[in-house]
Amino acid sequence: MRYIIIGAGAVGGTVGGRLAQAGREVVLVARGRHLAELAEHGLRLRVPEGESTYRLPAVDGPGPLGGLRPDDVLVLAVKTQDTVSALEAWADAPVAGGGTAAERLPLVCLQNGVESGRLALRRFRRVYGVCVWLPSAFEEPGVVSAAGSPLTGILHLGRLPHGTDDTARRIAADLADARFEAPVVPDVARWRYAKLLANLSNAIEALTGTRDTEPAQALYARVRAEGTAVLAAAGIGYPSAAEERAARDGKVTLVPLDGGPRGGGSSWQSLARGTGTIEADYLNGEIVLLGRLHGVPTPLNELLQRLADRFARERRAAGSLPLADLIRLADEAARPTG
Structure with a gap:
């Protein structure tokens, strides 16, 4: 699976960097100076074992990707107030083989609060919620930090409004390889x-x-x-x-x-x-x-x-x-x- 991190700030950047460190394919989505730094110098991730730089594809939306792949996972990590604009930008993006992102791809809401899942379910067929327990910071373009050890964070994961499936378990397995604990739960809303x-x-x-x-x-x-x-x-x-x-x-x-x-x-x-x-x-x-x-x-x-x-x-x-x-x-x- 390829992870497209929509909002590569504190939480999104940390998850994207850790997934890349674990050998997963990652695309970062950002804007402004942060996007420019990611594109030119890569993502600098500061964690307890040191600082690393990950040179990953960085884009401002689906256009530069030239279409999405059937194995893509969209990870929505913008603040909730930016959710609607992000959904509008990505929902109709075409997927190779036919259909749109909203019709075919899983969307993971890696956000605080509970409203983002409701907004996403209006547009996307397959929505997953995450209870984000991930101390992290983004205060400088191109740089994010996460001070958690031995785990970087704990991310309870499940389908919205409820349930689990194989996709959730595959995502959880990738997160586990990336220094997160990601319990797959049928009632993720109660954790949120x-x-x-x-x-x-x-x-x-x-x-x-x-x-x-x-x-x-x-x-x-x-x-x-x-x-x-x-x-x-x-x-x-x-x-x-x-x-x-x-x-x-x-x-x-x-x-x-x-x-x-x-x-x-x-x-x-x-x-x-x-x-x-x-x-x-x-x-x-x-x-x-x-x-x-x-x-x-x-x-x-x-x-x-x-x-x-x-x-x-x-x-x-x-x-x-x-x-x-x-x-x-x-x-x-x-x-x-x-």
Whole structure:
């Protein structure tokens, strides 16, 4: 199989580089300065065992490939807010032997949140979801880093909306050869909802620069409580904390990387790079949406969504909101009115 990584940033670049290291055929899809660096100098992947450069085909869309192959796997690794444009670019791409990508090829959603799978199923017949547990960073064109050891990450994988098949198992086997653990599960959506709850802290880190201090953790507990209440009202299940610990403990330990960038989650990286967008609409915003659908108040998630969107739109610096100010705003938002 040939893996076409649509969005060769932190997660996509790490998976693409590790697959290439394992001898799999990989194409990277990027844009702007990142694409120029990949095309001219290759992908530089910084990992605990050192830095390597992978000179892989790099394109900005399906056109330069001159058509897709029946053994291609499309790996969608853009942020959720860029999903629709990516699907539009690739869905109608012709496949050798007839048909289009949407009709014939598997599409793997290697993304946070749960909305991307729903968007993909509108266009593609064969969609696979991944619960992404992969500490990685992209802050410099052509360079990505992943500090996890002994595994680079854990990627629960399955068909959407549910089920497994031989394609999922073949992809999982390739990922296993590339230093990932990739359990194939029939209920990948429940793992993605568990990750969604964890990702509710992304906006806290992006705005304030921290999520590990005691006050930040206390705020996150309040934000997460809204999330769990919403999922309960919606009848959506997810793994318990004990099940998550059993799946992950001791498998991915962060190792300081020489010359590596300052660590930070995906939302922090969006603000740090000044991209102008952020995925809060599909993380905290997913909880807000479900809360409105099921009659559960979510003032803290609504606050984080609104602030994260504003900071991204105005290109404010990552971590520039004092945590004390965010806590004050959260207290005000949660205060009963009337």
